[in-house]
Amino acid sequence: MKRIFIMVLDSFGIGAAGDAAKFGDQGSDTLGHIAQRCQRNEANQGRSGPLALPNLSRLGLGKAAEESTGRFPPGLDEHAEIIGAYAYASEISSGKDTPSGHWEIAGVPVLFDWGYFPSPENSFPAELLDKLVREAELPGYLGNCHSSGTVILDALGAEHMRTGKPIFYTSADSVFQIACHEETFGLTRLYALCDIARRLLTDGGYNIGRVIARPFVGDGPGHFARTGNRHDLAVAPPSATVLQKLVEEKGGNVVSIGKIADIYAQVGITKKIKATGLEALIDAALGEMAAAGDNTIVFTNLVDFDSSYGHRRDVAGYAGALELFDRRLPELLGRVTGEDLLILTADHGCDPTWTGTDHTREHVPVLIFGHGITPGSYGHRGTFADIGQTVARYFGLSPMDYGTAIL
Numbered sequence: 355m356k357r358i359f360i361m362v363l364d365s366f367g368i369g370a371a372g373d374a375a376k377f378g379d380q381g382s383d384t385l386g387h388i389a390q391r392c393q394r395n396e397a398n399q400g401r402s403g404p405l406a407l408p409n410l411s412r413l414g415l416g417k418a419a420e421e422s423t424g425r426f427p428p429g430l431d432e433h434a435e436i437i438g439a440y441a442y443a444s445e446i447s448s449g450k451d452t453p454s455g456h457w458e459i460a461g462v463p464v465l466f467d468w469g470y471f472p473s474p475e476n477s478f479p480a481e482l483l484d485k486l487v488r489e490a491e492l493p494g495y496l497g498n499c500h501s502s503g504t505v506i507l508d509a510l511g512a513e514h515m516r517t518g519k520p521i522f523y524t525s526a527d528s529v530f531q532i533a534c535h536e537e538t539f540g541l542t543r544l545y546a547l548c549d550i551a552r553r554l555l556t557d558g559g560y561n562i563g564r565v566i567a568r569p570f571v572g573d574g575p576g577h578f579a580r581t582g583n584r585h586d587l588a589v590a591p592p593s594a595t596v597l598q599k600l601v602e603e604k605g606g607n608v609v610s611i612g613k614i615a616d617i618y619a620q621v622g623i624t625k626k627i628k629a630t631g632l633e634a635l636i637d638a639a640l641g642e643m644a645a646a647g648d649n650t651i652v653f654t655n656l657v658d659f660d661s662s663y664g665h666r667r668d669v670a671g672y673a674g675a676l677e678l679f680d681r682r683l684p685e686l687l688g689r690v691t692g693e694d695l696l697i698l699t700a701d702h703g704c705d706p707t708w709t710g711t712d713h714t715r716e717h718v719p720v721l722i723f724g725h726g727i728t729p730g731s732y733g734h735r736g737t738f739a740d741i742g743q744t745v746a747r748y749f750g751l752s753p754m755d756y757g758t759a760i761l
């Protein structure tokens with residue numbers, strides 16, 4: 355029985371990529387900087403002391419990070435017996451966003467340039483905003499700027515509730531984000547508004563990767579909280595991903611856990627499971643791994659590393675989430691039987707010690723566990739697409755255009 359379980363630890367970079375300077379990210383290192391802060395007892399909120407990742411260390415995480423940066427992350431076990439194939443990978447896609455990283459993992463790098471809204475204020479074109487206000491019959495809008503999604507709620511959430519004007523914002527990514535209160539504005543109305551924005555952006559040739567609905571609840575600044583009803587409207591990948599090939603060439607199954615289906619615009623996905631929070635996502639993955647039949651990929655995105663900790667620049671939160679994942683890793687490894695492969699990786703970095711609140715251009719870990727594999731280093735991978743090519747070869751699919759199989 356052939357099954358691959360892929361888990362993306364969203365934003366879990368392991369050191370600045372060779373082209374990081376182009377992104378202003380030279381010296382960024384999500385894992386390394388978290389480990390250093392923990393080692394210095396500077397990340398003791400809700401957890402304490404050196405970063406404890408014994409199970410990820412056995413899969414070769416520390417060694418992959420050392421090969422990426424030249425430094426072994428403090429706290430991790432340097433002498434752990436290695437039981438997996440480990441490597442670190444560079445991204446060839448032009449951007450450091452979530453769709454680019456995921457599509458490249460699935461064998462389809464983004465070699466074109468996305469459209470962006472680069473100005474920090476008055477970010478969106480007036481023509482687009484006018485059309486959106488007219489078509490969605492809005493009383494106006496708030497924001498129209500670059501911001502962190504939580505900071506902008508404290509600044510504008512109350513005015514939004516009072517006026518009914520949605521909050522529009524963006525970031526260094528190719529995104530148009532819309533925050534609205536679930537109760538006063540309404541979730542269905544927010545989704546309908548996002549559909550209109552998606553259509554206007556696509557038809558207007560803006561080349562924007564995603565429109566993101568950002569629903570929230572709460573009654574005032576300091577009390578607003580975003581909910582699990584976030585919804586991403588992405589454009590479809592430019593060519594067939596390895597997911598689509600598994601479905602089309604073998605009649606296989608691709609089970610999405612969390613954001614995966616949204617990220618691939620539902621293309622090449624045969625089943626969707628939504629869950630909110632790291633524990634619930636791991637539980638959902640465990641359930642689907644147990645139930646998966648032949649020719650199946652169970653593909654999980656663990657978004658909390660990025661959205662709850664990386665973008666929030668919350669070092670202790672990120673460290674605690676990694677430790678939680680590590681504690682639950684033996685359960686995941688226990689689901690790997692026969693010819694199964696488990697692949698742990700990431701889509702970009704989001705160093706919580708870095709300036710600003712955006713992603714960081716980093717290498718990602720590629721940690722593969724399976725009973726038939728030879729443990730040890732598989733070196734530097736020139737593209738995340740090496741994962742897609744590995745998956746294509748494993749299932750006997752036609753080769754992908756990019757990437758070299760790791761196993």
Ligand SMILES: O=P(O)(O)O[C@H]1O[C@H](CO)[C@@H](O)[C@H]1O
Nearest residue numbers: 502503504525527529661665
């Ligand atoms: O600050 P929040 O709203 O979490 O937004 C972040 O999430 C977006 C999508 O991943 C990124 O583009 C970044 O802006």
Ligand SMILES: [Mn+2]
Nearest residue numbers: 364365452701
């Ligand atoms: Mn991401």
Ligand SMILES: [Mn+2]
Nearest residue numbers: 660661665713
């Ligand atoms: Mn992000």
